[in-house]
Amino acid sequence: xxxxxxxxxxxxxxxxxxxxxxxxxxxxxxxxxxxxxxxxxxxxxxxxxxxxxxxxxxxxxxxxxxxxxxxxxxxxxxxxxxxxxxxxxxxxxxxxxxxxxxxxxxxxxxxxxxxxxxxxxxxxxxxxxxxxxxxxxxxxxxxxxxxxxxxxxxxxxxxxxxxxxxxxxxxxxxxxxxxxxxxxxxxxxxxxxxxxxxxxxxxxxxxxxxxxxxxxxxxxxxxxxxxxxxxxxxxxxxxxxxxxxxxxxxxxxxxxxxxxxxxxxxxxxxxxxxxxxxxxxxxxxxxxxxxxxxxxxxxxxxxxxxxxxxxxxxxxxxxxxxxxxxxxxxxxxxxxxx
Amino acid sequence: xxxxxxxxxxxxxxxxxxxxxxxxxxxxxxxxxxxxxxxxxxxxxxxxxxxxxxxxxxxxxxxxxxxxxxxxxxxxxxxxxxxxxxxxxxxxxxxxxxxxxxxxxxxxxxxxxxxxxxxxxxxxxxxxxxxxxxxxxxxxxxxxxxxxxxxxxxxxxxxxxxxxxxxxxxxxxxxxxxxxxxxxxxxxxxxxxxxxxxxxxxxxxxxxxxxxxxxxxxxxxxxxxxxxxxxxxxxxxxxxxxxxxxxxxxxxx
Numbered sequence: 001x002x003x004x005x006x007x008x009x010x011x012x013x014x015x016x017x018x019x020x021x022x023x024x025x026x027x028x029x030x031x032x033x034x035x036x037x038x039x040x041x042x043x044x045x046x047x048x049x050x051x052x053x054x055x056x057x058x059x060x061x062x063x064x065x066x067x068x069x070x071x072x073x074x075x076x077x078x079x080x081x082x083x084x085x086x087x088x089x090x091x092x093x094x095x096x097x098x099x100x101x102x103x104x105x106x107x108x109x110x111x112x113x114x115x116x117x118x119x120x121x122x123x124x125x126x127x128x129x130x131x132x133x134x135x136x137x138x139x140x141x142x143x144x145x146x147x148x149x150x151x152x153x154x155x156x157x158x159x160x161x162x163x164x165x166x167x168x169x170x171x172x173x174x175x176x177x178x179x180x181x182x183x184x185x186x187x188x189x190x191x192x193x194x195x196x197x198x199x200x201x202x203x204x205x206x207x208x209x210x211x212x213x214x215x216x217x218x219x220x221x222x223x224x225x226x227x228x229x230x231x232x233x234x235x236x237x238x239x240x241x242x243x244x245x246x247x248x249x250x251x252x253x254x255x256x257x258x259x260x261x262x263x264x265x266x267x268x269x270x271x272x273x274x275x276x277x278x279x280x281x282x283x284x285x286x287x288x289x290x291x292x293x294x295x296x297x298x299x300x301x302x303x304x305x306x307x308x309x310x311x312x313x314x315x316x317x318x319x320x321x322x323x324x325x326x327x328x329x330x331x332x333x334x335x336x337x338x
Numbered sequence: 339x340x341x342x343x344x345x346x347x348x349x350x351x352x353x354x355x356x357x358x359x360x361x362x363x364x365x366x367x368x369x370x371x372x373x374x375x376x377x378x379x380x381x382x383x384x385x386x387x388x389x390x391x392x393x394x395x396x397x398x399x400x401x402x403x404x405x406x407x408x409x410x411x412x413x414x415x416x417x418x419x420x421x422x423x424x425x426x427x428x429x430x431x432x433x434x435x436x437x438x439x440x441x442x443x444x445x446x447x448x449x450x451x452x453x454x455x456x457x458x459x460x461x462x463x464x465x466x467x468x469x470x471x472x473x474x475x476x477x478x479x480x481x482x483x484x485x486x487x488x489x490x491x492x493x494x495x496x497x498x499x500x501x502x503x504x505x506x507x508x509x510x511x512x513x514x515x516x517x518x519x520x521x522x523x524x525x526x527x528x529x530x531x532x533x534x535x536x537x538x539x540x541x542x543x544x545x546x547x548x549x550x551x552x553x554x555x556x557x558x559x560x561x562x563x564x565x566x567x568x569x570x571x572x573x574x575x576x577x578x579x580x581x582x583x584x585x586x587x588x589x590x591x
Contacts, residue, residue, distance in 0.1 A: 054430045057588065080430040087428075091421030095355050107344040108429040151424075 004159045005069045008033050008082075008190040009054065016049050016214075023049040025214035027063070031207075033159070034187040038205035039194040042316055046214040047194040048088055051162050054192070055085045058110055068159055081110070084153035084189075088164040090146055094138030098129060098148055101137060102155060103269035109156040124149040127181060143174035150181055154189070163192045167200055179204050198309045210315045218315040225311045234260065234304045235287065236277045240269040241296035249294055253286055254279055341431045345439030353409070353447050362408035366401050366451050373397055374458045389473045392557040393458065395480035396550070399520050403513060404489055409447055409511040410495025412442040414584060418503040427588070437496065437581050445492045452484050469547065483556035490569045491516060493576035499582035524548045530559040 010033040016024040024046040031037050039047045052058040054065055056076035065072040067079040070172045092101065099120060106116040120177075124130050127147040132140060137148065147165065153161050166182065167175045182204050185191050195201050201208055210218040210225070218225055239246075242324060243262050252256045256278040265271035284303055290297050361587045377390050417423040426436060456584075459477055498512035499505075527544035531537070545551070552565045 052424075057424055057428050059589070077430050077432065080428060083428070085428045087421060087424045089421065091425060093352075093420070093422055102347050104344065105425075105429065108341055108426075108431055110340065110430065153408070179514070 001109060003165065004033060004082075006033055007031070008159050009192070011054070012051070012064050014053065014065060016046070016063045017061045019235070019295060023214055024053070024060075027214065028214060029209055029216065031160075031190045031192065033190055034192070035207060036182065036205045037190045038201035039192060039211065040196065040201055040208055040312060041194075041211040042196065044213075045211050045316075047211065048164055050086075050211075051194060052084075053166050053194065054160075054162055055083055056080055057085075063286055068255070068258060073248040079154075082104075082159045084147040084156065084158040084161045086161075086163040086166060087152045089168070090149035090228050092137045092145060092148060094136070096137050098124075098137060098140075099133045099135055101148065102152060105152050106155055106178075111127045111156055116325070119157075121157060123155055126154070126184075127151040131227055143170050143177075146174070146178060147181075150178065154185065157189075161185065161189050163191070163193045165195055166193055167195065168218060185212075198254065210312060212316045214240055218311070222311075225314045225315075227256045232276045233320065234274055235284065236272060236274055236304055237287065237291075237298045237301075238270050238299040238301075240271070240299070241292060241294075243271055243273070245294070246296070249290065250275065250287075254281075254283055257283065270297075270309055299338070339435060341429075345431065345441050348445035349413075349440050350446065352412075353443055356412060357446065358408050358412060359446060362405050363451055365408075365453060365503055366405050370401060371457050371458070373400070374455075378462065381392050389474075389476050389525050390462075391476040391480055392472065392554075394458075395476070395483060395553050395557050397419065397482060398487070398553060400403055402520070403516060405451065406448070406495045407493045407509040407512040408497075409444045410492060411499055411505045412513060413444065413496055414499040414580075415502055415505045415508040416512055418587070419505075423584075423588075433584050434577060437500070437577055437584065441493060441496050441580075445488060448488050448492055449485060452481070452488070456481075475559055479561070480553070482561065486566055486569045487552070489573040490519070490576070492578070493573035494519065497576045497580045497583065498545050500580040500587070519530040520549050524550055 007030050009029075011030065012028045014024055014027040015022070027046075027050060029037075041047050041048065051060065053060045054067065054072065056072045056079055059073065068082045070079050070082075072079045085240060085336065096104070102120045102123070103116065106120065107113075111119065127153060128148055129144065129147055132144055135144075137145065140148065146169075150163070152167065153163060163182075167178050170178060177279055179200065182191060186206070193201070193204070205222070207221055208225060209216055218228065220228060243265075246262075247259045250259065255276055258276055260274040260276045263272040263274075275287075282303065284301055288298060288301055340396040374394060377393050377488060380386070380393075380444050381390055414423070417426065427433065456477075491544075495512045498515060499508040501511065502508050526532075527548055529543065532544070546564065547568065555562055555565065
């Protein structure tokens with residue numbers, strides 16, 4: 001196999017129309033070797049369409065996709081050799097046995113017989129399917145079917161693995177197994193997974209791409225996204241003492257630290273307040289140290305990180321508000337000032 | 339064409355595992371057995387002018403109408419419905435290889451079923467103990483006709499299956515196309531309107547396309563290259579349309 005370049009997937013200005021409907025609108029991104037990219041978006045955002053274009057199954061309306069440096073549109077057969085793909089819902093022929101299916105797929109992917117035989121044992125072991133190797137695909141449980149799909153995708157050791165909702169319909173236990181399996185590919189293969197299950201993406205992906213109505217609305221690592229979308233960290237503190245004296249005190253600690261709100265104080269004299277700061281530093285220790293010195297009694301302090309779920313909701317809502325093309329021709333919707 | 343053998347063996351396996359294949363086979367052999375026995379019954383009552391094999395092959399259309407749809411309707415419709423067409427075409431294979439693989443598998447099975455009717459002729463000779471009953475000429479000609487016309491019939495079935503995701507629709511579409519090919523062409527040739535002077539070339543062309551006449555020629559030992567060209571080009575055309583059909587359907591998916 002030819003040398004694999006450092007950037008395995010390059011998508012630039014990708015566009016796909018289904019008649020009058022624009023499913024993917026000017027999408028550009030790239031994936032480095034060994035990186036796990038999560039594609040996040042609500043239903044109908046264009047995740048599956050993007051993946052199908054990457055695999056060469058669907059032609060794009062305009063724009064270009066390069067897999068390992070080769071253009072998908074003109075050399076689709078060559079790029080398909082670099083891709084392991086698991087479609088949504090993982091369709092499998094019901095009447096074949098697990099090992100027969102993997103053999104057939106391996107032969108289609110041009111693996112030599114001797115190598116394929118050893119490799120099938122290897123992936124069955126890796127995906128914990130050894131006990132099921134002679135079972136009929138149609139009778140496997142959903143989790144096992146999903147694992148067969150993953151085994152099939154990594155069978156030929158491609159440089160790029162594309163999985164459309166690999167954890168859909170699995171129970172929490174199976175989700176963990178599948179997630180570990182995907183994480184074990186890190187560093188060796190570039191992986192793109194799509195999902196709308198957020199903890200999933202947060203746990204496995206190095207980088208997240210949030211898309212909505214065919215455009216990228218946010219991208220970066222989960223931590224960067226939090227910082228970018230919210231721009232502030234918040235703390236929640238339960239304290240007893242003079243609530244009005246709290247704000248000036250905190251300002252001496254860190255200029256951007258403000259009291260967002262003070263909740264109802266209970267009968268025991270403890271109130272709970274929400275503090276926000278633009279500083280990315282963890283101020284927890286300082287707050288804990290300063291408050292008792294000035295007569296406050298502190299019962300609890302928590303640093304509240306926005307989850308990826310909040311990020312996702314904020315990002316996709318934002319692009320609903322801004323459906324019209326933005327002035328600079330940037331592929332991302334304009335950010336509203338929070 | 340590297341993947342052609344892989345796809346072909348996969349398809350043959352799929353045909354062997356599918357119940358509809360066995361339904362087609364049992365139905366076919368049962369019906370053909372009855373027809374053959376009926377022909378022999380006829381011959382035992384009164385002397386006839388043509389050998390029994392010639393009459394047997396004249397009835398080729400009967401099994402074609404139900405067997406070809408049963409053998410081919412699954413090929414693409416089922417894969418599309420299950421979604422496995424997507425995994426198949428995202429492997430480094432071309433649509434041409436897939437279409438040819440499915441076509442060859444169905445064709446081989448079609449020929450295998452027809453080949454098993456050789457047993458009828460063998461049994462006839464075994465019990466008649468008279469070489470005249472087993473005149474090899476019409477039998478060889480007849481099987482040659484089946485082999486060549488089968489190319490067209492099976493490729494029409496593949497085309498029907500490539501156009502839809504529903505097996506039943508594929509089966510009925512295939513039946514209709516075969517009916518048009520076998521019945522429709524000879525019906526058109528019989529139209530009175532074609533007897534007009536100016537339409538003579540049209541009538542001559544339609545007469546040449548009459549598949550019933552082709553069987554007669556083949557069983558009488560006349561192998562007309564024009565007829566062979568008709569079947570071969572027709573099947574190539576149907577296969578090209580199947581390839582286009584599969585690809586166009588993906589565009590709309």
